[in-house]
Amino acid sequence: KAGVTxxxxxxxxxRGQQVxxxxxxxSGHRSVSWYxxxxxxxxxxxxxxxxxxxxxxxxxxxxxxxxxxxxxxxxMNVSTLELGDSALYLCASSAAPGAYNEQFFGPGxxxxxx
Amino acid sequence: AQSVTQLGSHVSVSEGALVLLRCNYSSSxxxxxxxxxxxxxxxxxxxxKYTSAATLxxxxxxxxxxFKKSETSFHLTKPSAHMSDAAEYFCAVSxxxxxxxxxxxxxxxxxxxx
Numbered sequence: 001k002a003g004v005t006x007x008x009x010x011x012x013x014x015r016g017q018q019v020x021x022x023x024x025x026x027s028g029h030r031s032v033s034w035y036x037x038x039x040x041x042x043x044x045x046x047x048x049x050x051x052x053x054x055x056x057x058x059x060x061x062x063x064x065x066x067x068x069x070x071x072x073x074x075x076m077n078v079s080t081l082e083l084g085d086s087a088l089y090l091c092a093s094s095a096a097p098g099a100y101n102e103q104f105f106g107p108g109x110x111x112x113x114x
Numbered sequence: 115a116q117s118v119t120q121l122g123s124h125v126s127v128s129e130g131a132l133v134l135l136r137c138n139y140s141s142s143x144x145x146x147x148x149x150x151x152x153x154x155x156x157x158x159x160x161x162x163k164y165t166s167a168a169t170l171x172x173x174x175x176x177x178x179x180x181f182k183k184s185e186t187s188f189h190l191t192k193p194s195a196h197m198s199d200a201a202e203y204f205c206a207v208s209x210x211x212x213x214x215x216x217x218x219x220x221x222x223x224x225x226x227x228x
Contacts, residue, residue, distance in 0.1 A: 033215070042204075042218055042219070042221060043158075043204060043216075043221075044218075045216060045217070048215060056214070056215050058215065090157055090158070092157070092158070097213075098208075098211075098212050098213040099146065099148070099206075099208035099212045099213070099214065099215060099216045100146060100165065100211060100212025100213065102163075103158075103160070103216075104157075105157030105158040106157050107155065107157050
């Protein structure tokens, strides 16, 4: 069974631009969560989607948004990029929502904002 | 609010020695607790989880952790370190029977010396 796929793996953008990251969950998984990982703040929860509905949202500004499609694939968007948005963005999928259910992580998208 | 503190951002052990990675949590309700491992350039992988059943939890790769409510701790141990254990380890907490998003500690980098 294929794992969680994230595209692209690496991305370089400049301040003020916007970016869209994609996540394809494990086949049959309907829940997708996104996390931001930085050296300073560590791993922080962004949002969780289940059946195309946002179930939980972390403490991030409105520039960070996401969505989930009917095939469970998910995208997250960051508008008006800032230098501080440089991070590894991790996507995790699980069969059902909630941290109780084992989350399988993708390799991440490394975003660099110049 | 729930939080996790991992004591020691970097731990170094000799091959064959005991591994002890410390995690203390703060939660107003009975928590669910998790340990994840991250190898270089990869996503996170679940090692083990505590879900209010047995206080001693066994995970993959010979790791185990013990939930101690009186000490609000969930330390990770392995009797004998292998070179392949070198990675970053994250402790995480969730509340509401595992239905709130994961809150991660800052992580502990484990080095194994031959």
